[in-house]
Amino acid sequence: MDLSELRIFGRVAELGSFTRAADQLGMAKGRVSTVVQALEAKIGARLLQRTTRSVRLTPEGELFLVRCKELLTDAEQLQGMFQLAAGEIRGRVRIDMPSMFAQELIMPHLPALLAAHPQLDLGLSTNDRQVDMVREGFDALIRIGPLPDSDMVARPLGWLAMANLASPAYLAEHGTPHTLADLAGHRLVYHAGNLRNEEAALRCLVDGAPTVVPMRSALAVNNSAFMQSACLRGLGIMQAALPTNRRLLDSGQLVEVLPAFRRAPVPVTLLLPHRRHIAPRVDMVLNWIARVTRPSLLETPAPL
Incomplete structure (x- = not known):
C-alpha cells in the first residue's frame, strides 16, 4: 500500500461517502471505490460497511483509520518540514468548537489567518453537541466546561469569565x-x-x-x-x-x-486524539487559536 491509498481511504471515511470523497479529490467515483477495495484486499479486512444510503467504518476500519492518520502525519512531517520552518501552513485542518466561541472569539481573526496562509484548507464545525473525533474526522475539539473521562489529550487554553x-x-x-x-x-x-x-x-x-x-x-x-x-x-x-x-x-x-x-469561571480546553504525533499544520493552527483567544480568557479560575 502507498500513501495515496491511505489518503483516499481517509477521505472516504471522514466524509462517509465515495461520491463526496471523489469530488474533493478530483477523481472518478469508480476509481476511489477500486482503490479502497484493493486496500481492503491487501490488509485482509473490510474497512467500510457500504449500504445504498451510507458508508460507515467497520470496527476494523476504525482501528485502521487511527493508524492511517498517524502514518500520514509522519509523512507530512517529513515532506513539509522546510515549508513549516518558514511559517507556512498548508493542508486540511478540521476542528469542532462551540458556536458562540467560534463566532465571537475566532471569526474576527480568521480573515488574517487565511490571507496569510492561502494554502490552508480550514474546516470549522460549530455546534454545542458532543462529537466523535475519530468517526467524524476531526483533528481537534474545543470544549467549554468540565470534561468527561476519555483517553483524549487535553491542552488547557484558559478560563471564561x-x-x-x-x-x-x-x-x-x-x-x-x-x-x-x-x-x-x-x-x-x-x-x-x-x-x-x-x-x-x-x-x-x-x-x-x-x-x-x-x-x-x-x-x-x-x-x-x-x-x-x-x-x-x-x-x-x-x-x-x-x-x-x-x-x-x-x-x-x-x-x-x-x-x-x-x-x-469555566475551563476552555483543546482536545486532541490520543496518538503519538499531531500534524504540524494542525499544531500551528491550534497554537494560533491559543494566541488569538488568550486576551479573552482568564489565566486562572479566580473570578473577576
Missing part, C-alpha cells in the same frame, strides 16, 4: 434584581444538554462557595446562540460567558445583573 445577563426590555418589564432573593420574581433562560432532566437554577459564588438558586424556567435550550437570541428578545435572564457577549454588552443590547453573584 461568566455573567448574569438580561435585555433592557426584560428588565423594564420585570425589574432589576439586586439580591438573590429578588430572583423569585424572575425567569431563567438556560443551557441544558439534556432537556429532560436539568432544572432551572442560577449558579453563583457566595463568599467563594458555589451556590444554586432555583428559578422559574422561561426556556431551556441546547444551543448557546439560541440562548443568547432568547435573552435578547426579553424572555429571561441567562448565565453566559462575558467574552462571547462583550459586543452586546458594549452596545447596550444586554445588561449585566447581580455582578456580585457571578458563576465561577
Whole structure:
C-alpha cells in the first residue's frame, strides 16, 4: 500500500461517502471505490460497511483509520518540514468548537489567518453537541466546561469569565434584581444538554462557595446562540460567558445583573486524539487559536 491509498481511504471515511470523497479529490467515483477495495484486499479486512444510503467504518476500519492518520502525519512531517520552518501552513485542518466561541472569539481573526496562509484548507464545525473525533474526522475539539473521562489529550487554553445577563426590555418589564432573593420574581433562560432532566437554577459564588438558586424556567435550550437570541428578545435572564457577549454588552443590547453573584469561571480546553504525533499544520493552527483567544480568557479560575 502507498500513501495515496491511505489518503483516499481517509477521505472516504471522514466524509462517509465515495461520491463526496471523489469530488474533493478530483477523481472518478469508480476509481476511489477500486482503490479502497484493493486496500481492503491487501490488509485482509473490510474497512467500510457500504449500504445504498451510507458508508460507515467497520470496527476494523476504525482501528485502521487511527493508524492511517498517524502514518500520514509522519509523512507530512517529513515532506513539509522546510515549508513549516518558514511559517507556512498548508493542508486540511478540521476542528469542532462551540458556536458562540467560534463566532465571537475566532471569526474576527480568521480573515488574517487565511490571507496569510492561502494554502490552508480550514474546516470549522460549530455546534454545542458532543462529537466523535475519530468517526467524524476531526483533528481537534474545543470544549467549554468540565470534561468527561476519555483517553483524549487535553491542552488547557484558559478560563471564561461568566455573567448574569438580561435585555433592557426584560428588565423594564420585570425589574432589576439586586439580591438573590429578588430572583423569585424572575425567569431563567438556560443551557441544558439534556432537556429532560436539568432544572432551572442560577449558579453563583457566595463568599467563594458555589451556590444554586432555583428559578422559574422561561426556556431551556441546547444551543448557546439560541440562548443568547432568547435573552435578547426579553424572555429571561441567562448565565453566559462575558467574552462571547462583550459586543452586546458594549452596545447596550444586554445588561449585566447581580455582578456580585457571578458563576465561577469555566475551563476552555483543546482536545486532541490520543496518538503519538499531531500534524504540524494542525499544531500551528491550534497554537494560533491559543494566541488569538488568550486576551479573552482568564489565566486562572479566580473570578473577576
